[in-house]
Amino acid sequence: MANKVYVETTLNGETVEFLCEPRQSLLEVLRDVLGFTGAKEGCLTGDCGACSVIIDGRVVCSCLVLGVEAQGKTIETVEGMARDGQLHPLQQKFLEHAALQCGICTPGFLVAAKALLDRNPNPTEHEVRYALAGNLCRCTGYDKIVRAVLDAAAVMRGGTHGVTGA
Amino acid sequence: MELQEHKFKxxxxxxxxxxxxxxxxxxxxxxxDISLPGMLHAKVLRSPHAHARIKSIDVSAALALPGVKAVITGKDLPELPPGSQQMGELVVNPRYLSMNIMARDKVLYDGHAVAAVAATSPHIAEEALKLIKVEYEILPPVLDVRKAMQDDAPILLPELRTSGTPEKSDKPTNIASQVRFARGDLEAGFRAADVIVEREFTTSMVHQGYIEPHNAVAQYNADGHGTIWVSTQGPFSVRELCSHILQMPLGxxxxxxxxxxxxxGGKTTVYLEPLALLLAKKTGRPVKMVMSRAEVLRATGPTSGSYIRCKMGATKEGKITAAQVWMAYEAGAFPGSPVGAGCMTILAPYALENLQIDGFDVVLNKPKTCAYRAPGATNAAFAAETVIDELAEKLGIDPLEFRRRNGAKEGTAQPAGPQFRRIGYIETVEAIMNSEHYRSPLPHVPGKLVGRGVASGFWFNAGFQSTAIVSINSDGTANVVTGSPDIxxxxxxxxxxxxxxxxLKAEEVNPVVTDTESIGHTDVTGGSRVTFATGYAVYEAAQDAVRQLKERAATIWKVKPEDVVYQDGVVSCVNNGHEPMTLKQLAGRLARAGGPVTGRAAVNPRGVGPGFATHVVDIAVDPETGKVDILRYTAAQDVGKAVHPSYVEGQIQGGVAQGIGWALNEEYYYDENGIMRNTGFLDYRIPTCLDLPMIETILVEVPNPGHPLGIRGVGEVPIVPPPAAIANALYRAIGVRMTELPMSPAKVAKAVLEKNKAPQ
Known part of the structure; x- marks a missing residue:
């Protein structure tokens, strides 16, 4: 397949090499080439945020990025959030607050929320809502998601990382 | 074992x-997320016309594209006899269902499937679609429910005749069925009224808007057996529907x-599954299909747009004396709107002696509707709860007090006839009356017009069939196996x-959702039925396991089973000196005391407890733009017994959010040719988290007498009140009764403008 392009990128802290067609989106590469199916396809038009990943510190819709654009970039996906068998505080708080129902939007929300807390460890409710407005959830009405993010931020500010009791 | 509420652990x-x-x-x-070795990817070619005759389809160029393995059209699907049949809780017309997933001689809506291509990659399949040549003869579309009912309307289905009419007609029509519920003396009821309100309402088609598009992966083996992996609310329905459409043995x-x-509700039927299985059969390889968002919106079932006329009268004392409703629901291209449910829910919260409700199921050139959370009830409540609000206003009675005076309670006859058992409607009204929200003053928002509205809603909830297996592990933990997808x-x-x-502790039980060969028949995850009905099966299966555990302990102790007591995970003997055993101790001894313990149950419970909800909302309206902001929202609901309160609250919050979207933004927008113009989430705009406040919930627990744990379904009714509650709040804010959904900024701004222009 001479029409494939060689790409080297950093995915969740590890160097990854892959071949992809120029027309393949980063979302398609992550899911179908690399087997990272945590990012979900909800719309392919950048409207729902289910495919959110962090590239070089910025949250983006991976359906709007080409796979070849990953060359030399640093990419974080939901699969990289838990470390050493410990859930990220956001993951833990999503569980404790019942911030997911069907769960299809959850990876995107977690990634977008991580990008928010990475740059603003003490967001207001409005700032959380603003930061997550690019992620659609049809199940929860967002109430418990926003609470989970605010609670996770508080825990992270307090220096408590990893799993905490329910 | 009787479980008393105060003992719940x-x-x-x-x-x-x-x-x-x-x-x-x-x-x-x-x-x-599922991939199989050698898997092909299939895509669907869809009609660019709302109504057209297919004159020819030429797939030769598509088939010649390297990487294309198969192409199917309507000719590849078996022709099925007309007529409907009961399938579980669904009444299904397999012929129409088959025509919906792949058009035959006519396309009936923008997005109607015409052909499907399987290829080695999704991109090649998409390229191949462009090579299929379809020749259409364009026919005039009919897009408005009332126009579709007229005698001179373009006819969608030449063989369709109206069912439910007093006299049989042999005239082609778009009215698939009509239904009437009536009792008492309507004219006398209106004569007794001091105030009568009559209004017309229209609502647009809206979509469920699930974030995950439809998908299916199918494999077909040389022995005639096929497997489908799919995100569905009803794996048993998928099996049954595919069996009918493809004429394959169900087993x-x-x-x-x-x-x-x-x-x-939108994933209770099939679209891709039979096509994927047919393509897998044709190619001998696994086939994966995933819809785009545009396909989801254009070609899967939204819920009906509707036209509703509602007239009610009441006395000075605040008693409703009569109610008359006429409602026509868009079925989409094939019969089957939820108008029947609309008829049966619209007046259900009220005790009425004199009523007449007429409902019409009407086909037109839009996608075939499918269930959407309390199907039919939200449109209906928008109409009735607005009229109720206006009656209360004209009579000078608090709208909640007016509802309390007329509210249904145990023994009240529903519009469809049966009497309610113990229900908690009045309790939800009182919960809102007594809420901090309702008792606090409306906030002042500079530059905005503020208003508060209330509304109530009703939904039947469903029972239906469920199966469960509870097996005891040798360490005293347990597994629960059901066939209800966890949504x-x-x-x-x-x-x-x-x-x-x-x-046991919740963490000591492993719940598993399994496939159609590993558990007995289980109807869809829908109708707010899983915690009620599958939960009922789990309860019975666990009781069955307890009975067996007592027998095993009796064997070990050489006593009668009835002398063994099982309480809080400990078996003990009533009348001699045997040391009690924990479940863990007993489980470890089962291998030498008769073998493993597995409880099982299959149920079709009758004691469904209906759901009632009453909501209050505060809004702020920008008089310049017509944009409505939700300032505060509180929902009270009779939830029977909340098993996991967080997820009950979540159902209410999610239903409210969908209802708010329905009220303010969401609609299928068609141009005059019947082409949908908002086929993505940018233009079909569902609420984001920036559009909503926290949604407060009040869980009212009136136990359902028909369930051993008092459980009622909770998932659907919270979507019912929001459009009416917001319309009523809008009236308080801008002084205009909004009678058309969605109440989008343009409509609200126009209403404000006209109100200000009108002579005072």
Missing amino acids: VIGTRPIRHDGVDKVTGRAKYGA NIKVVPAEIGGGF GGTRAACAMIAAEVLG
Whole structure:
């Protein structure tokens, strides 16, 4: 397949090499080439945020990025959030607050929320809502998601990382 | 064993859901995440016309494209006899269903499937679609429900005749059926009224808007057996519908439910599944199909747009004396709108002696509708609850007090006839009356017009068939196996019910959702039925396991089983000196005391407890732009017994959010040719988290007498009140009764403008 392009990128802290067609989106590469199916396809038009990943510190819709654009970039996906068998505080708080129902939007929300807390460890409710407005959830009405993010931020500010009791 | 509410140890607590870690780490496998070796990818060619005759389809160029393995059209699907049949809780017309998933001689809506291509990559399949040549003869579309009912309307289905008419007609029509509910003396009722309000309402088609598009992966083996992996609310329905559409023996089809990314009723039927299985059969390779968002919006079932006329009269004392409703619902291209449910829900919260409700199911050139959360009830409540609000206003009675005076309670006859058993409607009205929200003054928002509105809603909830297996592990933990896809936390609810009976912790029970060959028949995850009906099966299966555990202990102790007591996970003997055993101790001895213990139950419970809700909302309206902001929202609901309160609250909050979207933004927008113009989430705009406040919930627990744990379904009714509650708030804010959904900024701004222009 001479029409494939060689790409080297950093995915969740590890160097990854892959071949992809120029027309393949980063979302398609992550899911179908690399087997990272945590990012979900909800719309392919950048409207729902289910495919959110962090590239070089910025949250983006991976359906709007080409796979070849990953060359030399640093990419974080939901699969990289838990470390050493410990859930990220956001993951833990999503569980404790019942911030997911069907769960299809959850990876995107977690990634977008991580990008928010990475740059603003003490967001207001409005700032959380603003930061997550690019992620659609049809199940929860967002109430418990926003609470989970605010609670996770508080825990992270307090220096408590990893799993905490329910 | 009788479980008394005050003794609940697990039910009512908030454990972490068992499937949660998989879902926050990206490990949970949804349908689109499944890949098989050698798998092909298939795409669907869809009609660019709302109504057209297919003159010819030429697939030769598509078939010649390298990488294309098969193309199917309507000719590849078996022709099925006309007529409907009962399938579980669904009344299905397999012929129409087959025509909906792949057009035959006519396309009936923009997006109607015309052909499907399987190829080695999704991109090649898409390229191949462009090479299929379809010759159409364009026909005039009919897009308005009232126009579709006229005698001179373009006819969609030449063989269709109206059912439910007093006299049989042989005239082609778009009216698929009509239904009437009536009692008392309507004219006398209106004569007795001091105030009469009559209004017309229209609502647009809206979509469930689940974030996960439809998907299916199918494999067909040389022995005639096929397997489908799919995100569906009803794996058993998929099996049954595929069996009918493809004329395959039901037992030759296995459906494996993947995790499901939302459904809200929209994933209770089939679209891709039979096509994927047929393509797998044709190619001998696994085939995967995933819809785009535009395909989801154009070609899967939204819920009906509608036209509703509602007239009610009441006395000075605030008693409703008569109600008359006329409602026509858009079925889409094939019969089957939820107008019947609309008729049966619209007046259900009220005790009425004199009523008449007429409903019409009408086909037109839009996608075939499918269930959407309390199907039919939200449109209906928008009409009735607005008229109720206006009656209360004209009579000078608080709108909640007016509802309380007329509210249905135990023994009240429903519009459809049967009397309610113990229900909690009045309790939800009082919960809002007494809420901090309703008692606090409306906030002042500079530059905005503010208003507060209330509304109520009713939904039947469903029972239907469920099967459950509860097996005891040798370490004293348990597994619960059901066939109900977990769309919002029902694994946790089922595990908690088993844990309650067995005296275990929720975490000591592993809930599993399995395929159609590994559990007995189980109807769809829908109708707010899983925690009620599958939970009922789990309860009975756990009781069955307890009976067996008592027998085993009796064997070990050489006593009669009736002398053994099982309480809080400990077996003890009533009348001699045997040392009590914990479940863990007993489980470890089962191998030498008769073998493993597995409880099982299959149920079709009759004691369904209906759901009632009353909501209050505060809004602020920008008089310049017509934009409505939700300032505060509180929902009270009779939830029977909340098994996992967090997920009950979540159902209410999610239903309210959908209802707010329906009220303010969402609509299928068609141009004059019947082409849908808002086929993405940018233009079909569902609420984001920036559009909503926190949604407060009040869980009213009036136990359902028809369930051993008092459980009622909770999922659907919260979508019913919001449009009416917001319309009523808008009236308080701008002084205009809004009678058309959605109440979009343009309509609200126009209403403000006209109100200000009108002579005072």
